[in-house]
Amino acid sequence: MPFETGPDSDPVVVISELGMTYHAPVRTAGLKAAFRALWRREYQRIEAVADVSFRLTAGEIVGFLGPNGAGKTTTMKILSGILHPTGGEALVLGYTPKRRQPAFLKQIALLRGSQPIDGPIELTVLDNLHYRRLLYDVPQRQFQTNVDELTDMLDLESLLLRQVRALSLGERMRAGLAVALLHRPRVLFLDEPTIGLDASAAMAFRRSIATYASRTAATVLLTSHYMTEVEALCSRVILIDKGRLRYDGNLAALATHLSPYKLLRVTTADISEPVAWDSYGEPENSDPNQCAPNQVILRVHRQDAPRITSRLLAEVPIADLTVADPPLETVMDEFYRAGVA
Amino acid sequence: MIRMLRLVGLSIWRQSLSQWSWRSFLITIVIGQSVTPLLGLLVWSAALPGDSQVSTYYVALLAVQLMTASYEHHTLSNGIYDGTLARALVQPQPVVIDVIGSNLGLRIWHLIFGLPLIAIAAVVAGAQIDVYEGMLALPAVVIAGALRFVFTYLLALSALWTERAHGVVGLGETLIFLLGGTAAPLGYLPEPFRSVGQALPFWSMLGLPAEIAAGTIHGAALSQAYAVQLGWLVVLTALAAVIWRVGLRRFAAVGA
Amino acid sequence: MLKLIRLFATLFSMSLRRQITFRADLVFELVLTVVGLAASIAALGMIYTRTDTLGGWGPGEAIALLGTFQIITGLRTAFVEPNLQWFGKQVKEGTFDAILTQPAPAIFLASLNTCAPLALGQVGLGAIVVAYGVHEASVSITPAGVAAWLALLVAATVIMWATRALLAALVFWAPELTLDVVYDSVWQFARYPVDIYQRPLRMLLTYVLPVAFLATVPARVLLDTGQLVAVPVSIGLAIGSYLLAHLAWQAGLRRYTSATS
Numbered sequence: 001m002p003f004e005t006g007p008d009s010d011p012v013v014v015i016s017e018l019g020m021t022y023h024a025p026v027r028t029a030g031l032k033a034a035f036r037a038l039w040r041r042e043y044q045r046i047e048a049v050a051d052v053s054f055r056l057t058a059g060e061i062v063g064f065l066g067p068n069g070a071g072k073t074t075t076m077k078i079l080s081g082i083l084h085p086t087g088g089e090a091l092v093l094g095y096t097p098k099r100r101q102p103a104f105l106k107q108i109a110l111l112r113g114s115q116p117i118d119g120p121i122e123l124t125v126l127d128n129l130h131y132r133r134l135l136y137d138v139p140q141r142q143f144q145t146n147v148d149e150l151t152d153m154l155d156l157e158s159l160l161l162r163q164v165r166a167l168s169l170g171e172r173m174r175a176g177l178a179v180a181l182l183h184r185p186r187v188l189f190l191d192e193p194t195i196g197l198d199a200s201a202a203m204a205f206r207r208s209i210a211t212y213a214s215r216t217a218a219t220v221l222l223t224s225h226y227m228t229e230v231e232a233l234c235s236r237v238i239l240i241d242k243g244r245l246r247y248d249g250n251l252a253a254l255a256t257h258l259s260p261y262k263l264l265r266v267t268t269a270d271i272s273e274p275v276a277w278d279s280y281g282e283p284e285n286s287d288p289n290q291c292a293p294n295q296v297i298l299r300v301h302r303q304d305a306p307r308i309t310s311r312l313l314a315e316v317p318i319a320d321l322t323v324a325d326p327p328l329e330t331v332m333d334e335f336y337r338a339g340v341a
Numbered sequence: 342m343i344r345m346l347r348l349v350g351l352s353i354w355r356q357s358l359s360q361w362s363w364r365s366f367l368i369t370i371v372i373g374q375s376v377t378p379l380l381g382l383l384v385w386s387a388a389l390p391g392d393s394q395v396s397t398y399y400v401a402l403l404a405v406q407l408m409t410a411s412y413e414h415h416t417l418s419n420g421i422y423d424g425t426l427a428r429a430l431v432q433p434q435p436v437v438i439d440v441i442g443s444n445l446g447l448r449i450w451h452l453i454f455g456l457p458l459i460a461i462a463a464v465v466a467g468a469q470i471d472v473y474e475g476m477l478a479l480p481a482v483v484i485a486g487a488l489r490f491v492f493t494y495l496l497a498l499s500a501l502w503t504e505r506a507h508g509v510v511g512l513g514e515t516l517i518f519l520l521g522g523t524a525a526p527l528g529y530l531p532e533p534f535r536s537v538g539q540a541l542p543f544w545s546m547l548g549l550p551a552e553i554a555a556g557t558i559h560g561a562a563l564s565q566a567y568a569v570q571l572g573w574l575v576v577l578t579a580l581a582a583v584i585w586r587v588g589l590r591r592f593a594a595v596g597a
Numbered sequence: 598m599l600k601l602i603r604l605f606a607t608l609f610s611m612s613l614r615r616q617i618t619f620r621a622d623l624v625f626e627l628v629l630t631v632v633g634l635a636a637s638i639a640a641l642g643m644i645y646t647r648t649d650t651l652g653g654w655g656p657g658e659a660i661a662l663l664g665t666f667q668i669i670t671g672l673r674t675a676f677v678e679p680n681l682q683w684f685g686k687q688v689k690e691g692t693f694d695a696i697l698t699q700p701a702p703a704i705f706l707a708s709l710n711t712c713a714p715l716a717l718g719q720v721g722l723g724a725i726v727v728a729y730g731v732h733e734a735s736v737s738i739t740p741a742g743v744a745a746w747l748a749l750l751v752a753a754t755v756i757m758w759a760t761r762a763l764l765a766a767l768v769f770w771a772p773e774l775t776l777d778v779v780y781d782s783v784w785q786f787a788r789y790p791v792d793i794y795q796r797p798l799r800m801l802l803t804y805v806l807p808v809a810f811l812a813t814v815p816a817r818v819l820l821d822t823g824q825l826v827a828v829p830v831s832i833g834l835a836i837g838s839y840l841l842a843h844l845a846w847q848a849g850l851r852r853y854t855s856a857t858s
Contacts (some may be wrong), residue, residue: 023855082697084851104699118695120608120711122615134604135699163615201696366775373778376785387793388648505622508629515636524640529647 012093012187012219013056015100019087020074020243022051034231048074050243051088058186059217061209063224063251064236072223072245076189079221080110092187103253106136109185113195116176121165123157125175128164129182136183143182150178152260153208177205181212188212190222194229206232226261227328241335255325258335262305264298266312275316294319299326342401348434352442353449360446367447371454374410377523378403385525387472394555396466398526401478401554403462405547406523409486411493415509416443418500426592428491436493437585444490470554477563478553484570489517491545491577498581501588522548528557542577545570601701601802605709611712620718626715631743634722637663637788652792659735659790662816664726666788669753669811671719673784677761679713684765685775704846708762727819734820742822749815749828752835758809762846769849787811807834 023043043336056062057175066072077083078090080098090097095104104278133143151157154174159167163302167175173193180188194202206229213220224230230237230251237254239247246255264281271294277283281298300308305323312318325331360367365520382399389395391463417440420426462468496513502577518524523541527535538544549566558566617623644805645656672814684707687693696706731738764780783806784796791809792800802808815825 049723077694080698082694100697100703102700108698110695110698112691112694115691115695118692120612123611127611131607134607135701137600175855210774236691264609365773366778369776369778372782376782380785380789382714382799383794384644384651384789388644500726508625512632515633517641519636524636525643530643533648577834 010057010091011055012058012060013053013054013078013221014073014091015088015309017088018049018051018052018078018085018245019047020071020078020083020301021086022046022048027130034309047243049078049085049240050244052240052245053088054238054248054318056219056221058219059213060236061213061220061222061233063230063237063238064240065223065230065332066221066240066246067220072240073191073276074243075240076110076191076221076223079187080108081105082110086314089115098233106183107185108187108189109180109183110189110191111176111180111193113192113197116169116173116193117179119164123162124161124163125167125178126160127228128179129160130174131282132179132182138183145177146182153211154178155204172199173197173205178207184216184218186218188218190220190224192223192225194224194226202226202229203232209233225331231328248282251328255328255331256302259326259331260302261326262302263324263326264300264305264309264312265295265322265324266298266316266318267292267295267296267318269317269319273317280312282332345435345438348438349441349445353445354437356443357449358438360443360450363367363413364450367450368454371407371451371458374406374451375403375455375458376407377518378397379462381525386466386568391466394557395526395529397468398551398555398557400459400463400468401470401551402522402547404452404459404554405482405485405550406475406578407459408482408517409489410448410451410545411444412447412490413440413444413490413493414500414507415496416440417494418526421500421506421592426544439492440494448486453565457478469543469597471556474556475554478550481553481567481570482548484567484574486548486578488542488570488574491574491581492517492542492546495577495584497579498584498588501591516557517543517547521546526552526557528552535597539566540569542573545573601705602677602687602857604701604710608710609712609714612712616713616715621674623715627718630716630719630722634719634726634734635669638726652790652794654790655734657730657732658736658816658820659730660725661820662790662812663788664723664728664730665750665816665819666812666837667723667726668783669757669787671716671723672754672824673761674719675714675716676712677708679711679837680708682763682777683775684777686770686773688772689761691774703850704762704843708758708765710847725815733817738819739822741825742819745825745828746815746819749810749818749831750830752828753811753815755781755835756831759835760807760831761840762842763838764846765851766842769853771776783808784811787813790816795827805843808840 006324022045024046026044042197049339052071052075060274064072064075069100072217074083078085079092079097081100084098085311095101097104117128119131123131129147131136138146151160154177156174156178159171159175162171163174164175177193193209194205197205209220209222210233212218220233222230235251236249237247237251238245239254239258247254249257263284268275275296277296277298281300281304286295296309307325309321342477381402385395385399386392408490417426420429426436429439463470490509492513496510497506501508503509519558520541522538525548527538527544545566549558549570553563553566583596641656641663644651645659646679649655693707696710699706732769761780764776767774767776781805785810786802791799791813792801799809803810808830814831818824818827838854
């Protein structure tokens with residue numbers, strides 16, 4: 001719906017040609033090198049983010065993908081005002097994040113899975129919420145409504161009066177999310193939010209995020225290494241690698257974009273007759289959990305898929321044949337590994 | 342025994358190398374260790390202007406302080422709190438070896454980084470250390486180092502029972518400051534404070550070697566002081582061994 | 598500004614409520630404070646067995662100074678150290694990032710985010726020590742002297758907070774440098790009258806590092822009201838050090854490159 005009008009279709013996050021370059025001192029091992037570094041330091045230029053542009057509109061939940069060190073967190077930190085970019089421009093809700101204006105900060109939240117909740121750990125969750133109420137100037141009545149809503153959504157009832165130090169990781173994450181959402185941020189940055197959570201806690205977390213986003217039309221930018229999470233929440237993904245934008249678009253089309261292959265799952269009608277599968281495509285290492293004895297999965301180049309399909313239908317006794325993109329998990333794995341190599 | 346010594350030597354080597362990697366911080370803790378002896382020097386020089394013996398004493402005390410510095414509340418207690426003790430227990434050597442290794446490694450660095458400071462203090466304060474008396478003090482420094490290590494180790498073991506081991510060690514350091522000869526040279530105190538102070542273990546950890554080096558203790562008093570020092574070393578070592586065994590049983594039971 | 602004060606008042610009352618529930622901690626903290634303070638007074642007493650005056654200060658006066666030092670130290674331990682101690686480590690571990698996303702000036706949030714109310718026992722004991730010292734010195738103090746002393750305590754508190762924040766800001770330029778221990782070491786010089794130090798050191802501790810303004814100057818004004826000129830000087834210094842800290846933080850945050858990627 002790109003032509004919809006009204007304030008909500010204004011881009012919430014706009015970044016253009018964003019760049020972030022560090023100068024990191026180079027350290028060589030050994031005593032002698034350490035002594036030398038005392039007076040002459042060598043620096044290395046590291047481009048954490050280079051020339052990245054994209055925009056997000058209200059109500060979108062966008063997956064922000066890339067291997068470790070790709071620049072995802074750096075971009076998020078620029079967008080939330082923590083880092084000053086060295087190039088390009090970032091606008092969030094019309095504000096320049098690095099100026100850290102209170103009016104801007106009151107409308108965003110950053111939540112990191114590695115540090116779900118900050119502040120003194122001897123305080124209770126409710127103490128933390130009260131502190132945030134003052135910090136973010138949430139009116140008392142609004143506070144009560146929001147706390148009730150969050151308690152309901154995140155099942156907080158039993159946590160409210162407990163000290164943060166005594167919470168498990170999953171509980172900490174729930175509390176952290178409540179604290180982050182108390183002021184009803186219009187933009188939510190989630191940095192690997194479910195890292196280390198067990199499967200059911202992660203699923204509950206995803207449900208809460210989806211509920212919040214649909215209820216408040218908040219924009220969510222989410223980094224995650226769990227493709228199931230991205231698939232559950234995001235229809236659009238942005239992929240960066242080595243600080244550069246590699247893909248921005250539909251999640252469904254990502255596999256098509258990244259992988260030059262298609263997978264043909266062939267079920268033969270007659271297993272007694274051996275087939276020279278190699279002559280059609282590359283047989284995948286067949287996983288007995290996924291394939292029946294009369295099934296085989298062939299990996300073929302995308303443009304060859306129609307031709308090979310018709311050859312198979314003509315030459316082999318076929319009971320069933322499906323053409324699919326490789327699973328996203330596999331595609332991402334190949335993409336990341338190619339990047340590292 | 343030979344194997345133990347070799348393990349300790351190896352541990353000193355390993356620990357001191359890793360300590361070198363945070364050398365800028367090492368320098369700051371050397372300054373931190375030096376501040377109480379230096380303040381003592383300044384205050385007592387102001388109180389007794391022209392008394393060269395008190396300056397000599399405090400410069401010697403500075404050196405002793407650096408050579409006996411102990412941080413077992415960091416190396417041992419924190420290891421108990423963050424669970425690295427469990428890992429150390431798995432290794433085929435007594436846990437105390439790495440604690441000793443890191444202690445001695447730190448003391449070596451303290452002396453190296455502290456030497457310029459000691460030299461400057463000696464020149465500015467006009468300290469006069471006699472070579473012969475300095476030699477006499479050397480065994481006392483070694484015993485004082487061992488004594489202070491055992492004492493701090495003992496207090497640091499409180500981490501097995503309480504979360505406040507740093508406070509407990511801090512309390513011990515206050516006692517060393519007050520009764521060990523930093524707040525005042527014990528020889529300058531009126532009786533009975535002097536005799537009581539000399540009989541307590543704190544003076545043996547710090548003030549005694551400095552007094553020997555400054556030449557304020559001779560003859561019978563010297564041998565008596567050595568006897569007290571050795572006596573405390575035996576007592577505290579035995580105590581530490583017992584406490585360690587009891588504490589370990591608790592650690593195994595509670596998994597602290 | 599009002600909002601910040603409300604924020605910290607709330608935080609303080611929450612921390613206090615949590616801390617006093619641990620009675621054993623309360624007792625232990627009190628024991629530590631009492632022993633430490635008693636040791637300091639005893640150390641002074643030992644010196645005065647050999648001399649009547651130390652840099653022009655009699656025993657009672659020196660004790661009043663020590664009490665003043667204890668008050669400022671208590672305030673530092675209660676409010677500032679829990680936040681800025683090992684600040685470089687906080688930055689390295691990324692906890693500082695969370696502060697930057699919150700809608701209030703980072704320097705305040707970073708330096709006053711949490712507190713240790715039990716350390717306020719040191720302040721109370723320090724006040725008692727001051728009263729005892731004044732009594733021992735048998736000088737008559739005037740309301741003006743007490744008022745000036747209080748004003749100087751406030752100024753000293755600001756100087757303490759600002760210099761500590763300034764030191765913490767160093768992390769933005771030299772992340773590997775941790776000078777907490779050095780600050781502590783210099784701090785210890787304030788427990789005696791700066792008059793006892795030799796001239797170059799005294800100048801250093803008065804004009805370069807404002808150590809003299811932490812305890813010596815307030816105590817001197819309390820005991821001798823003729824020195825009131827110290828009040829505007831000290832307040833000016835407090836404002837100056839605040840501005841310096843503020844500027845350093847602004848400049849530092851501009852070049853801040855968060856630690857975790």
